[in-house]
Structure formats: structure tokens, C-alpha cells
Amino acid sequence: MNSYPAPAAPFPAGPAPVGQGGALPPPAAYTSPIPITTTGLGHALASEWTKIRTVRSTLWTLGVMFLFVIGLGMLMTFTVGEDEYDSSPILSFGLPGVLLGQLGVVTLGVLVITSEYSTGMIRTTLTACPRRGRVLAAKAIVFFVVTLVLSTAACSLVALINYAQLGGRDITGYAYTDTGHGDVVTGQTSVTSGEVVRATFGIGLYMALLGLLALAVGVLLRHTAGAITTMLGVVLLPLLAGLFIPDDDVRETLQEYSAPNIIGELYDIPIVGEDNGWGLLGLLALVTTVTLAAAATVLHSRDV
Amino acid sequence: MIELEHLTKRYGEKLAVDGLTFTVRPGVVTGFLGPNGSGKSTTMRMMLGLDKPSSGEVRIDGKRYIDLKEPLRYIGGLLEARGVHPGRSAHNHLLCLAQSNEISPSRVNEVLDIVGLTSVAHKRSKGFSLGMGQRLGIAGALLGDPQVLLFDEPVNGLDPEGIHWIRNLIRDLADQGRTVFVSSHLMSEMALTADHLIVIGQGRLLADTTMADFITHNAHSFVRIRTPQPERLIAVLSAEGIGWDRGDEGSFEVSDVPAEQLGELAARHRLVLHELSPQRASLEEAFMRMTATSVEYHAHTPSENNGTASAGAPGAPPGAEPGSGPGSSGWGAHRKRGEGR
Ligand SMILES: Nc1ncnc2c1ncn2[C@@H]1O[C@H](COP(=O)(O)OP(=O)(O)OP(=O)(O)O)[C@@H](O)[C@H]1O
Numbered sequence A: 001m002n003s004y005p006a007p008a009a010p011f012p013a014g015p016a017p018v019g020q021g022g023a024l025p026p027p028a029a030y031t032s033p034i035p036i037t038t039t040g041l042g043h044a045l046a047s048e049w050t051k052i053r054t055v056r057s058t059l060w061t062l063g064v065m066f067l068f069v070i071g072l073g074m075l076m077t078f079t080v081g082e083d084e085y086d087s088s089p090i091l092s093f094g095l096p097g098v099l100l101g102q103l104g105v106v107t108l109g110v111l112v113i114t115s116e117y118s119t120g121m122i123r124t125t126l127t128a129c130p131r132r133g134r135v136l137a138a139k140a141i142v143f144f145v146v147t148l149v150l151s152t153a154a155c156s157l158v159a160l161i162n163y164a165q166l167g168g169r170d171i172t173g174y175a176y177t178d179t180g181h182g183d184v185v186t187g188q189t190s191v192t193s194g195e196v197v198r199a200t201f202g203i204g205l206y207m208a209l210l211g212l213l214a215l216a217v218g219v220l221l222r223h224t225a226g227a228i229t230t231m232l233g234v235v236l237l238p239l240l241a242g243l244f245i246p247d248d249d250v251r252e253t254l255q256e257y258s259a260p261n262i263i264g265e266l267y268d269i270p271i272v273g274e275d276n277g278w279g280l281l282g283l284l285a286l287v288t289t290v291t292l293a294a295a296a297t298v299l300h301s302r303d304v
Numbered sequence B: 001m002i003e004l005e006h007l008t009k010r011y012g013e014k015l016a017v018d019g020l021t022f023t024v025r026p027g028v029v030t031g032f033l034g035p036n037g038s039g040k041s042t043t044m045r046m047m048l049g050l051d052k053p054s055s056g057e058v059r060i061d062g063k064r065y066i067d068l069k070e071p072l073r074y075i076g077g078l079l080e081a082r083g084v085h086p087g088r089s090a091h092n093h094l095l096c097l098a099q100s101n102e103i104s105p106s107r108v109n110e111v112l113d114i115v116g117l118t119s120v121a122h123k124r125s126k127g128f129s130l131g132m133g134q135r136l137g138i139a140g141a142l143l144g145d146p147q148v149l150l151f152d153e154p155v156n157g158l159d160p161e162g163i164h165w166i167r168n169l170i171r172d173l174a175d176q177g178r179t180v181f182v183s184s185h186l187m188s189e190m191a192l193t194a195d196h197l198i199v200i201g202q203g204r205l206l207a208d209t210t211m212a213d214f215i216t217h218n219a220h221s222f223v224r225i226r227t228p229q230p231e232r233l234i235a236v237l238s239a240e241g242i243g244w245d246r247g248d249e250g251s252f253e254v255s256d257v258p259a260e261q262l263g264e265l266a267a268r269h270r271l272v273l274h275e276l277s278p279q280r281a282s283l284e285e286a287f288m289r290m291t292a293t294s295v296e297y298h299a300h301t302p303s304e305n306n307g308t309a310s311a312g313a314p315g316a317p318p319g320a321e322p323g324s325g326p327g328s329s330g331w332g333a334h335r336k337r338g339e340g341r
């Protein structure tokens, strides 16, 4: 049927050339010598782990997180004056670092998904794994574990430095006798185990959950700048808006439920309220779960 | 085997793919042709489960894409737009794909070798040229050693050696019994590569036929004659009742009569001929005729198209773009290339 010559084959010849007329019955179809096995979430997790560790944005964003949390944390620790550690829990000097460091985690959360949209990688990903829910779950799990471990590690280091540097100092004014902190029982700065857990694992959990929320927003918006800006709004707006609202109740509610107040509560220096932060963290987990569920639904029904 | 049934895709008002029904068979290279915006890439995205059909469906070896357990082992696709994170090295890109489908990491090196990217395997693909990016995409498609391969404009950006390479690769894949579906705008390449053709225009099926049939039914083959005695040739042809047209540079073009018969006729009348050459119609000509009419009349069944197309003037497809008309060097050059096969 074809008048053109067969090209010289640069590859080892497969089964004998087959009839080239389209109308002829098809020959035995090709079967690969590689055995086929069924894939599951484990494979998707391995794939996402490779992805997250092989792009530089991971290094940059988590590097910046580390730099802020530890760098700013140390700067605070080594420069506080006597009256400051007198009146604040000693671990709370990690707060400014976390406040800035969370932005690195948020950016990574967004990039994990939006970089796939901006580069077209998402088409390759979803061709390789058409179960979109599985892809999202794998991305979420890998990102969550990586950021939880690393931000908890960063916060632990800062807590350790704070304790080593500021612990065991004499408190002149007995300012915090009734607060239930580890301080001042002996008239010296100290920490309880609850404080330590909240300042390390608690903050790590906060950052990982916020990053996960950013990832879900990234799925919904598919646009890096849009998603990062949205997350900045989510993190900062309630607090900032609170500054300009004259009504005390509204302002306090906004400030209480603002993301920075979760950090504040976890460090025992809340902007508003008396809680220890676990309640707000639970709320953040709920919001994140709902947003992720929405992201999964949208991802499933949308064209890539 | 890929089966499409009444596959339709609507983007808002725009009907991008309109009730396509056809089957892509194993063991042959099936070419997918259509003008810009006719819905080829959309069809291929639906085949890979990326876009959801508005109605109708696609089945790969009888299964829906989503039901393929490890899809890369069944079907490999190279899409029009690059689908690679530029910050990741070629090796790592393929590695994460391999892991998601339980393909051994050693296969990554194999496909890198096949496409000739071994030396840059650990460089970030950001720095890759167009052709290198294309090769990486092809490596991804070959990764799972699949029985079905989709290539959307695979020669895009490849150098002549690369074009030659992919032509052989595609033919070889089909010869091994795989289903190979390729879209391209390079008609000369397609003519060399494909056995079967699917042609669409404005999302509708215009033709589903073998390459040879497509060319015979849609383009004009003729014999070119050159002679220093034009008046005598005209007289001889008229006496035999053979129709002719004027060609380039004083040549004559005769359809429907084989060159052998014309040569013998000239010999009998002791006519001096400077040229007697059969001109095989090119795929490009056939394609442009078919799609030009499809645009002109908006909606056609394949048979109607065939009818109108063959009634047109030879060598001048209606609605052909400027620069590709019969007089231009581009058109002539293509025809010569077609002839040379
Ligand atoms: N995501 C989309 N949203 C809206 N319209 C779209 C979308 N994708 C494709 N289209 C429209 O569908 C039609 C078919 O596009 P498609 O890319 O499939 O054409 P094509 O045959 O691949 O063209 P080309 O030869 O230029 O690659 C076009 O009119 C295009 O504008």
C-alpha cells in the first residue's frame, strides 16, 4: 500500500513487520517484557517525595524559614534586656522568627501545586496518575510531613537556645507568680514541659497546617502569585483590619481568630484571649481539611 | 487500540471537538491531520483523560483512562505544550514519573539513552533547547514501554537529524505492533511516516482512510510533458481525444493517461520529448484541498468532500494561503519532494 521505502531501522527489530494496510486485521498487539504491577498511594508518595526534593524552590523556601526562625530567634535571645525576660515566658522570644518564617512555608505550600500548573507538569503528573485524589493526597502528605518535621526542628533549636541562654536567671519582680508558667516557682526563669511542646511541636504543627491550607488554595486558584497573595490576606488581614475597627467586640474577635494569635497563644503571649493555642490549632486544622476537600472536588471535576 | 465514540468537547460557546468516532489500530502509524484550531490537541488531551469530554467517550484497549492501573505502562503521551518542571533535571523528572507507575529506575537511564539525553541527564531542563525538551517529552512517553503512543506534533523543534530519528522511531514502534497516533503539520514528514490517516476540520471527522487512498481521492496526479514541438503535441493529443492543461514554463499536464501510453504515442508520431514525468500528488495538496473546502462550506461529510475536491482546478486548492499557491516555490518544492519518493 505504501510506496515509500521502509526507513533503516536504528533499533533492534521487534516482531516481524506487520501488514501496513489499514484495512487488514490488526496483528498481535505489542506486549512489554516489563511486568505490570498495580500502583497505589505508596507509589504516588514516592513520586511526590522525589519531586519536592529535586527542585530548588524547596531549598529556598525552607531555607528562608530556617533563617528567619533561627536567625531572628537568636537575635532576639541574645539581645533581650533583663526586664523583658522578667515579664515574658522565655520561649516566647521565638515568635518574631516564626511570624516571618511561616511565609516561607506558605510559599512552598502554594508552589508545590502551582508550579505544576505554570510549567505544564500537572498534565504529565495526571497522565501518570489519573486518580487525581491520590495525587493531591500524596502531595499533601509529603508536604505536611516535610514541613512539620523541619519547622518543629527549627523551633526546637530556638527553644533550646532560649532555654540555655535565658533559663535559670533570677527574676527580680516576681511578676508572673500566678500565671502557671514554669517561671518563678523558684524565683528563676524556667519552662514547663507543656510550654516546650507547644513552642516546638505546636508551632511546627501550626506552620505545616498553614502550609497545607496554602496548598489547597493553590489547587483552587492554580496561580502562584494569586495564591500567595490570598494566603497573605488570610494570615494578616484579620489582625490588620482589627486595628481599624472601632467596635471592641468585633476587633477582639478578629484578632482572636487571626493566625498570628495562634502563634501568640502557643507561646503564651496571646494578642487576645487566655487559651493555650490548641483550640485555635484545632480550628485551623478544620479549616484546612474543609479547604482541602473543596480542592479535591474541584481538581476532580475540572479540566487540567 | 484507541476507540473514540461520539467524542465531543465544548468550551463555552466553542465546539472544539464535534462527535468524533474512529478507531486507532495497533501495528500501523495513524496520522492525525487538521488545520490549526481544528481540535487535534483537544482530542489528544481527552484521550489522556486530562480534559473531560462534554459527551461521548474514549477507551484505551477497552478501558477508560482513569481505570488504567498504571497508565504509563499502557499509553505514553507527548503533548503539544511542554509538561516538564524546568527546575528539575531530566533524570529526576523521569524518575518521579517512573516511581508513580512502579517502573524500575534503570528504565530511566534506558530511555534517556534512546532519546540521546544521557550526557545532560543531570542538568536542569531549564537550559534545554526546544528540541532537547521535545526529546525529554518523548523519553517520558517511552518510559513505561507502552502499547499505545500519542504524539502531538513530535517533530516540533527537532533538527533534521532529530526528525529523521523520530520518523524511524515511530515506524519502529508501529512495526513492533504498538498503536501509534501522531499529529503533525509537516505533510512531507507525515507522508513518509503514516500508513493511515484521520483528518478533522472544525472538530469534525473529514476522513478516516489509508494514506494511499487519501491521496488518490483528494489530489491530482498527472504526467508532465515538455517538448520543443508544442503545436504537434497538441495536434496529436487532440487527435487521440486526450485532454491536457498548460503547466509551468510551457509544459503540458495530462491527467488520466499513464506515462507509458503517452511515451508510445509520442514515439509513433516521432515527437521529440524533453520531459515525460509522472507527477504523484502530494499529501500536502490532498490535505489542503480537503480542509480548504471544509472551511469554505463549513460542514461536510467525507464523501461530499471528495466529490468537490476532485472537481477543483489542478494544483490550485481553493482558499490556499498566499505563498503556497501553485506558482510559489514552496508549493512546487513540496510537490517535487513528494515525487522523489
Ligand atoms: N482550554 C480551552 N478553553 C477554551 N477553548 C479552547 C481550549 N482548548 C482549546 N480551545 C479551542 O478549541 C479549538 C481547538 O483547539 P486545539 O488546540 O485542539 O486545536 P489543534 O487542532 O490542536 O490546533 P493546532 O494545529 O494549532 O495545534 C480552538 O478553537 C481553541 O481555541
Ligand SMILES: [Mg+2]
Residues within 6 Å of the ligand: B040, B041, B042, B080, B152
Ligand atoms: Mg494542537
